[in-house]
Amino acid sequence: MRLKPRQVEAFRSVMMTGGITVAADAMNVTQPAVSRLIRDLEEIVQITLFERVGARLVPTAEATQLFREVERLYLGLDQIAQAADDIRRHKNIVLRIASVTSLVRPYLHQAIINVVGNRLDIPLVIDVENSRHIWDMVDKNRYDLGFVFSSPRMADKNAVLLHGSSAIAAMAPDHRLASRKIITPADLMDERVLIPGRNSPLRLALDRAFSREDHQPASTMETSMLNCCHFAASGIGIGIVDRTSLHSAGAKVVAIPFEPRIDVSYFAIRPSGGQRIPVLDDIVKRVRELMERPFNNPVDPMFNPPT
Template identity: 25%
Template sequence: MKLTFRQIEIFNALMTAESVTSAADMLHTSQPTISRELARLEQVLGFSLFERVRGRLKPSNAAYTLFEEVKRSYIGLERIWSTVEDLRTDQIGRLSVLTLPAFSQSLLPGACLKFLDIHQRVGVSIAVQESPFLEQSLSYQQYDLGLTENNDTPSGTTLKPLLSVDEVCILPNDHPLLAKDIIDIRDFEGQAFINLSPTDPYRIKLDQELYRLGINRKTVIETPTAASVCQLVSKGAGIAIINPLTALDFIDHGLQIRPLNVSYPFTINILLPLHRPFNPHLDDFITALEAEAKEIKTKISQYTHDSR
């Protein structure tokens, strides 16, 4: 016996909805149908995918492994449907972009507008993913272009530098350190500090540098995203060192930027798959990215150089 698309569809719904009832609602079918098809699927596979715990389905390790493959297949199906929709709406093409979440808010909106000004009939599909899964997806040739902070070149890709700027200190509006034009790294001694997660590469580098200098911050909150760091600083929870792209979005929302007396470079690189069919709109999109990056760098310099 072979797997059927219907069985895969039901498995995807079960993994997403986490219950037979919700999966049946998602697929507009009955619970007995879901249960019957799941039993057939497990029979074909030769192993169990779920166990029932308090009336809910708990996926096995094998189910999670299979689900990763299914999700990649669904990405392919979504691309097919996107192409169909493009044909219906008379679009002449579509560009797929995979990015870190922060860049979907701070860099891509402006770049997309620049691109669409000259390509009004070309669609742009943006997906977000964290490293290392972002780099893995580009190695698998699943997107036309990727945006990453990583300076390493994954297999099957080429890396193109886009932007390099220094990280900045961010402070709430009424913080005493705002009296200084430039924040000395030693000013962080004893300060309430908002940190990124311990596994963040920029956090790791900063921890190593401050440890080397013997500077002890008072870490009050750890949070996984630069946007949440900025939100917490703007509310007065502490100060932080963060990438300036995200910080710019919070300038008018209770947050101030100051340059540091040391350089902690923040980089953005373009990842391009080497073996994916060439998208004829790719070069123009890269040009739009470069123009937006240049504007952002100019805006950052207005806040950092004016303070010196």
């Protein structure tokens, strides 16, 4: 025999009111009906829940423990009811956003400040994850909005292009290759090359470039693109990164185009069939505006367009 909601309701009512009579009034049923519901519940759970002491019903220790679990259930139901009310009124809905590290600062950080600001009616969860995880979680409707790094051909109808460019070789200003116009795989044979992780579209294209040219670098260091930028600035190697990551890192490096050309892009992605939420549209718009601004690098004249 399975538990019935009415039995649990009767138990909770008796525990909260302290007696059958008051519980029956609260439930708008007869006293015998409440007593029967309690007996049925005791039979199902095989626990004695109340002991009669004179005219009073005294909860057993087991009843007190069970009541704690029942209260958690009702608290959960109350939260669901509140969530439904918030959804109906479009209020206090927690918006879940995920972003790759390269876009958190300054882009997403500034967009949140500009769009959300002091609005207390917009609870947010902001996670920093890799692109593959974000694509997967958005597809499962676990995130309302994702900012990812990808190749242009990976875009779909739910993706909005934020910014596109090509890969560059980042190095310290005093590096022996800093005066080159372009950098090729052959130039890197005697260098330590700082490369992004294996799941990165840039890394996949870079591996193909080295394979085609039959030139492998003397040494590699695999890390995040932001770390590639910082290590490159320290002179430990040459980082193959994108301009957006370089901007986010703020590293003082010389940036030289890498050939063969590797196109890199950033996208904002949303769940398929998801409800359009204006504040998220505004965040996407603001991130794109910020990414389209010229990036001034104090070291590399490539990043200082004439005004």
